[in-house]
Amino acid sequence: MKQLRSGYTTGACAAAGVKAALLYEQGEDWDSIELRALDGTELLIPVKNIVKDERGITAEVVKFSGDDPDITNGVSVFTTIRHLEAATPEIVFKAGQGIGTVTKPGLSVPVGEPSINPGPRQLIRNVVAEVLGTDKISLEVTISIPAGVELAKQTLNPILGVEGGISVIGTTGVLRPMSEEGFKNSLVPQIDVAKAAGFDALIFVPGKIGERLAGKWHLPAQAMVQTSNFIGFMLEAAQQREIKRVLLFGHIGKLIKVAAGCFYTHNRIADGRLETMAAYGAAEGLSTREVQAVLSANTTEDALAVLERAGLKSRVCQRLAERASLRAERYLFQKMQVGTVMVTMTGELLGMDETAQAICKELGGEVPVGNAE
Template sequence: MRDPVTDFEYPAAWTAACRSPALLEDVRRGLAVLTASGSVLRRGFTTGTTAAAACKAAVLSLTFDTVSEVKVTLPCGITVTVPVDGYRGRASCWKDAGDYPSDVTAGLEFVAMAVPSLSGGVQFVPGEGIGSFARDTPRHRQGTAAIGEQALECILRSIDEAVEEAELCGTTVILTVPRGPEVAQKTLNPRVGIHGGISVLGTTGFVEPWDDHMTEGVLERVGRAAGRAVLTTGRLGLRYSRLLFPEREAILVGNNLAEALRVAGEDTVICGLPGLVLKFINPDVLDGTGCATVEELSATVLWKGIACRELAAFRALHPGVRVVIVDRGGRIIAESP
């Protein structure tokens, strides 16, 4: 059985040990993950998925009055049904974190207001509670809403689907997160230059229950792949790790690089985007740079010198571990000497 989200092939022993066979269908559909102990952990929905569901419900409720659920096609290609509360152009959706215990946005309400557009076309307006960038970054201009590319595509696609289903000429949708500014203080947003609210994100559309799944399953997989593992931090890192190191087994370990490296030992590759990788190597790497994020640092003249220094120091401590840092386009921007 293969996970359609991560492409991970579950060992037969895990399936045999499953304590809740009825839930294996959710695992096959990507709605849950199976762990080595046989437990099934439910994936949650990202802020991007929640926002898309609220927007779609608001538009549909212009025609159908009451809307209690909507179908959303996630960035990973899986279509899910999300509970909503939509009535006459206004809809709410509450973020479902699944079995991820540390999600500070769990239960957060997203509210969308939709009005018909007589002139046609679709307009999406990020409103109160959605953060914006306090200054220019390599990918965002100051003042733009903190909405990830995949999340925005999901939102716009969902609105377009609703316009077609509701047989409207067009619509304007305003999305707000009433408790966004309050909850954002519990996230990294203030430290990375995003103010006024939360970020709307979602590379796959799902929130992974990594806290438990990492402990029970992925570390065992890292151990089995010792000597031929590529440890990576996210979905883009996983994609590029497979392309750059086809002879090795690429394993997504998220924020758990330290634990995974202890299991993998030497002759290991770490490959990923600059943020998590350099922060893992040196949590204080941004001190004195004037940059709010490692990604911002990577676009400055300081990058080459700092990256070379940090990778050399890490290689001295871990001579058998190679580090390769890639940008979002898959280009190698730093690697171990």
């Protein structure tokens, strides 16, 4: 098996840039920086260039993500240092081009601050103390990632309230190729932001279909949380943060898996959609021939047509919605209320349990007239 390569985070790039700039200032070699990550890992980070001008000393480090599919791999991270004359000796962090600013509470840095997370800030303090003997110094550190303006559109930053670019992240400085774990953890701050906005009932949308249709129901966007395939992981994260109620809102093809007890819904891991629909259809009176037609369908939407011809679509989908909520609450050991709304791609309401109705009402949502209940 191929050994996957580790890389270094944007935070480590910035810290290496600060160290390189300080070494340059002292007339020392700066082109290859030894950096101790916060977990003790020793990193060797090349520095592409250093420029001194009226703004200060700017170092350029090219991000290397190893074998992790990180969207910032290969981008340039520019770090500019400038000594200040200030009464209080402290390091001041500034957002340059492509670095976002926090505009909503609930994240790891306060509103109004550049979105430079605590890990990178500590790495930078460490290298300042290493080179200068102390981090109690009046120093301005500006981080810029020009490509971040466009890259931010591929992240959750717009939802989280980080405006103007990407975040400088990393808990240790080492980027290990565990993209799934990293992606899961990147979803969780949505819960913190929604909770900080005053919501203790949230809307979990596994994909764009649920997000779009929940918006048409006038459900608040600030309470919406994208879960991707990690529904179980996100439910646990919400429960740990003492969220009271969660509304699962999405396409039947995704949420029917929850009804079957599958909480990681990637199609290569859990794809018993048709089998689940066939079983519930049979329980409601679907004939053997019709069960076979469901099992032979290409998609859940095709299978729904079989249920509709049998006059069972509303009943079966209602049971599936109720079952999804039941299985989710059981998954959480009854520590949180869960309601479920299942819809089609076109927005038809297929199933909605009583808890879901209550959560919708609490959040000010409006159930479209004329849809199934």
